Amino acid sequence: MSPDSVLEAVDLTKRFGNLTAVDHVSFTVKAGRLVGFVGPNGAGKTTTLKMILGLLSPDEGVVFRFGREADSRDLETLARIGYVPDVPSFPEWMRPLEFLEYIGGFFSRDAETVKKRAREMMEEFGLERLAGRKVEGFSRGEKQRLGMAQAMMGEPELLVLDEPTSGLDPLGRYEVITYMERMKGKAALIVSTHLLEDVERICDDVLMIDRGRKILDAPLSEIKSFREGDTLTVEVAEGVDRLAAALAGMPWVKAISPRGNALEIMVSDKKAAGREIPAAVARFGLELLRFEGRPPSLEEVFISLTRGDQGEERNGMRGGAG
Amino acid sequence: MRNQFRKDLLEMVRTYRGYVLVGAFVIFGVLSPVTMKVLPKILPESEEFQIVFKDTTALSAATQYFDNVAQVVSLIVVILSAGAVAGKRSTGFFQILLTKPVRRGEIVASAFAAHALLILVGLVAGHAVFALYTEWLFGGLSFWGLLASLAACAAALWLLLALTVFLGVVTRRAGLAGVLSFLGFFALSLLLGLLPLPWEVAPAALFSASSGVVAGRDGIVVLVPGMITATVVASALLAASMRLFERN
Structure with a gap:
């Protein structure tokens, strides 16, 4: 594992009965890089992310986070990771500030530090005007912003976002994209999505999977020049x-x-x-x-790889992500 | 642990589950002695039939109260705690929680502790009003017997809670965990009854034995075997739940 890697997945495989959801997928995410993790619905993106986070155990393969083999008991490593699930949900009876303070309590024992950070995140994600409302009344976009805010409470070095813009209106999507752009360089981000224009706009690297297999793994600039x-x-x-x-x-x-x-x-x-x-x-x-x-658009690359050369990995661009 | 425990406790208050539990204890604490006092007077009599009541006493009121705790309040405990772990596992929030720097065993332990504390609060409130009304209507309660029965009921209900949490971790389904734990609690007592041991070692016996202790008929010592059984089994179940949840 290279010293500036924050995440390395080696030969990750996950099976559900006869279905191989993820099939020997390997990749690396380097510090400060924004990786677009793309693939059609059911390609195995969420399963891969859950294995990275320790929410699912791989049947084969191993994940290294910050140089250490992933272990749910390794709290020090978990404290360096933020995660926003595809459909974030929260205790509906809580108000956003108290939820953020609760999450902050896992990172710091100092109540004042936690409160200060929670207020900063409320401001950062435009949640102040929702401060008096319970989460149960939040829209999809408001929940997404709260999801982002909770993920940032521990000032993570690796942020994992699963479909962060799906289901959002154009304004909500713009806000999330803008925030990810601001995060570039401060933390490594791995963002699963099927919205390729988002990836093309903000990502440094592209990791593409289809039917559980990696079909592309390269910097965005390399993809374009290679296929120009x-x-x-x-x-x-x-x-x-x-x-x-x-x-x-x-x-x-x-x-x-x-x-x-x-x-x-x-x-x-x-x-x-x-x-x-x-x-x-x-x-x-x-x-x-x-x-x-x-130069082809990422969408054209995606279509040609998933339709024309199914499952065939682009060897010329292997190992470039991150 | 403190952070998670605080949130679990707050959740029970904000979602009114805590009020339901404490309210159930208080209602039966009041109704049991009052019913025993007024029932002989309010039941109709006719030429065709006559209901003969023996003299109702503090023991009658205590028997009624502990029967209600064993049959109704324990069912409420199971219903309210069945989703403590099992019901939340599949939610998006649990996925967030499991990626935070918190030990997974602590999530189970804090859910248990929050429910256990609320059961204790309910028991104290229920016992207090029961004692107040019974003393007023009948008199003759044993103060130390009351305290001992409080500890005995807490041990029995905590065992039921531990069983519910354990089955929630194993089955991952709140409804199934609830049904199995309610049946399992009494099945455990029946199994112990098959062994060449006195009935007092069975956790379910703690409820029936408590009435005699409270009314001063029996000594506190009759509660000890059942309390030991309940405490040992509850501790083992809780430890197993934490370990299983860590592995999952």
């Missing part, structure tokens, strides 16, 4: 349907998406595509308006 040009756009004045039909049979075409008079084409062989697309345009006598390559 794999998506080509060709725009013609007319006859785009004929062109699409002609290109669809080419062996190097992975997917074609029409966009008006343009086609977005995912290709496996950029050189062949660069030769044959203009040739096809000329053969049909079409007027070429635009022909360019661009």
Whole structure:
């Protein structure tokens, strides 16, 4: 384990009956990095996070937190981790300030320190106006903010967020994203989500799993540069349907998406595509308006990996996260 | 431990469960002697039938009170404590709690301690009003007998609580834990009855034996074997619950 790693998962495997929910997944999270943990619903993200946190025991593999093998009795390590579950729930009879003070009581025995920190978190997450209300009346977004606040009570070095923006309205989502951006550099974050635009906007690294298997693990910048040009756009004045039909049979075409008079084409062989697309345009006598390559969006990478090459790990980008 | 215990205690007060428990003790503390006093007078008589009451005494009132504690209040204890651990395990809050720097055994211990304290408060309140009304209506109660019966009932109910918590940890289902613990408490006493031991060692015997002690008929010593059994078994169950919860 490298010295600046806060978390290392080695060969994590979890089975529920015949279903292998997580299948030999390994990754590392380094201090101060923000890791987007993405995958379709049911991919095994929450199961993986629960194993990291000690809420589930792996059937195989091991988790190291801050250099120590994970153990629920290791309170010193637990004190350095914050966690927000996908559906945070709290004792409904409590008010937010007293809940935060209760959580703070696990980190410090000094009542004044706890109260001060709880008030700071109330302010940080905009909970002051809710101070007089019981949690039972909180909206989804308000509970999410309280969830974030409780996770920060112990000033964690590793923050684990499970789907923090799901179910939130645009404003709530914006607030959570903004907060995560502010946290960058102060703590390592591992954020599970299926909202890829969020990941693309704020994450340093991407860890992608599908059907329990890791399919991608790399810095976001590396993903983009590695695959730059794999998506080509060709725009013609007319006859785009004929062109699409002609290109669809080419062996190097992975997917074609029409966009008006343009086609977005995912290709496996950029050189062949660069030769044959203009040739096809000329053969049909079409007027070429635009022909360019661009970096693929994370969504396109995600779709190509989960649809086209299911389960096949990208060896060229292994071990880069964090 | 103190932080978690404080929260568990506060939860019982804020969710009114504490009031229900203490209220049940107080209601039966008042009703038992009053019923014994006025029942012979309020029951109708007719030419077809006649109910003959022996003279009702402090012993009658005590028997009625401890029967109510054994049958009704203990059921309330089980219902209120069945979800102490089992019902919360699957909640999102428990997931948050288990990732905090708190020993998992302490979560079980503090849930037990909060409920145990509330049972004690209920018993003290129930015994106090029972003693007040019985002394007023009949007289002849033993002060030391009252204190001994308080300890005996606490030991029996704490055993029932420990059994409920233990079964909650094992079964992970509040309803199932409640049913099994109520049956298990009396099954334990029946099992002990099969052994060549005096009936007094059975925890369930603590309720019936308490009435004679309170009324001054029997000595405090009859409560000792049952209290020892209850304390030993409750301690073992609590330790096992903490250990199992740590492992889970």
